[in-house]
Amino acid sequence: MSNERLIIPERSRDIGDFLVGRLIPFRKKRMVGPFIFIDHMGPVTIKKGHYMDVDQHPHIGLCTLTYMLQGEVMHRDSIGTHQRISPGSVNWMVAGKGVTHTERTPNDLRDGSEFIAQGYQIWVALPKNLEDIEPEFHHIDANELPTWTDNDTQYRLIAGTGYNKTSPLPVHSELFMVEVKTKSKYELKIKGELHGEIGICIVNGAIEACNEVVEQGNMLVSKTDDNCTIVLKENTHVLLFGGQPFTEERYIYWNFVSASKDKIETAKKLWKNKEFPKVQGDNTYVPLPK
Numbered sequence: 001m002s003n004e005r006l007i008i009p010e011r012s013r014d015i016g017d018f019l020v021g022r023l024i025p026f027r028k029k030r031m032v033g034p035f036i037f038i039d040h041m042g043p044v045t046i047k048k049g050h051y052m053d054v055d056q057h058p059h060i061g062l063c064t065l066t067y068m069l070q071g072e073v074m075h076r077d078s079i080g081t082h083q084r085i086s087p088g089s090v091n092w093m094v095a096g097k098g099v100t101h102t103e104r105t106p107n108d109l110r111d112g113s114e115f116i117a118q119g120y121q122i123w124v125a126l127p128k129n130l131e132d133i134e135p136e137f138h139h140i141d142a143n144e145l146p147t148w149t150d151n152d153t154q155y156r157l158i159a160g161t162g163y164n165k166t167s168p169l170p171v172h173s174e175l176f177m178v179e180v181k182t183k184s185k186y187e188l189k190i191k192g193e194l195h196g197e198i199g200i201c202i203v204n205g206a207i208e209a210c211n212e213v214v215e216q217g218n219m220l221v222s223k224t225d226d227n228c229t230i231v232l233k234e235n236t237h238v239l240l241f242g243g244q245p246f247t248e249e250r251y252i253y254w255n256f257v258s259a260s261k262d263k264i265e266t267a268k269k270l271w272k273n274k275e276f277p278k279v280q281g282d283n284t285y286v287p288l289p290k
Helices: 261-272
Strands: 006-009 011-015 018-024 035-046 053-059 062-070 073-077 082-085 090-094 099-104 115-125 136-140 147-150 153-162 175-181 186-188 197-204 206-209 212-215 218-223 230-232 237-243 251-253 256-258
Touching: 035 062, 035 197, 035 237, 053 256, 053 261, 062 073, 062 153, 073 090, 082 090, 082 136, 090 099, 090 153, 153 237, 197 206, 206 218, 212 218, 251 261, 256 261
Parallel strands: none
Antiparallel strands: 006 218, 011 018, 018 035, 035 115, 053 099, 062 090, 062 115, 073 082, 073 099, 090 136, 147 153, 153 175, 175 237, 186 230, 197 218, 197 237, 206 212, 206 230, 251 256
């Protein structure tokens, strides 16, 4: 691999009943385009006594993108949203100047039966001039997202613009997120179709790039104008994401992202003093990490 390319392994860690694999930020690569954080949740078996319960926690300066591959999650936030997300649909929360939310296993699925949950929790940094906008929430159903096929390879445009298509998700910068699934070996065309930096997250299967094979559980970071040929092996599932990087550095502390360290310090004080907006009817509180 040249210095312009980087293979990032998924670093697994336990958070209660869940195994989460973090892809970025990584010490050698803090962001890919405007994408600043990607966690891979599961696959994990949800069962009695092991439900998903992410208590009330805050965000500033970013948008959260939740994309489920298996299972369902209920999102609630401080602007009054109560939205269930199923596989293939997208939850997009614009934190802006500050929002609080929870993510839990829906009540009707807490009946003792078992199901598999797997998905991605993604943070997209907001442009500097939009960091203090009012919080918003948007849900896009799976059937509203652009989908197409090339022979037996399936595409879905989750966010942004790519392959001459645009997702209905209301993003704030030049970015893309595309899901690709193959049945047979497939040469992936990127040049001219996507623009900026690119991360290729291998959900299942393997890819071959620049005479190296990269297996699932890793992410390849490159540039969309590189000349390296990328071949997806048969039965491979990848997520492509990235876009134009920001000119300013972004700082990240816990759930806070900003181009300003002062804004992060202010958010820390507000959360510590319990002065953030709250999810109605929810008294849980995740303390500020030391």
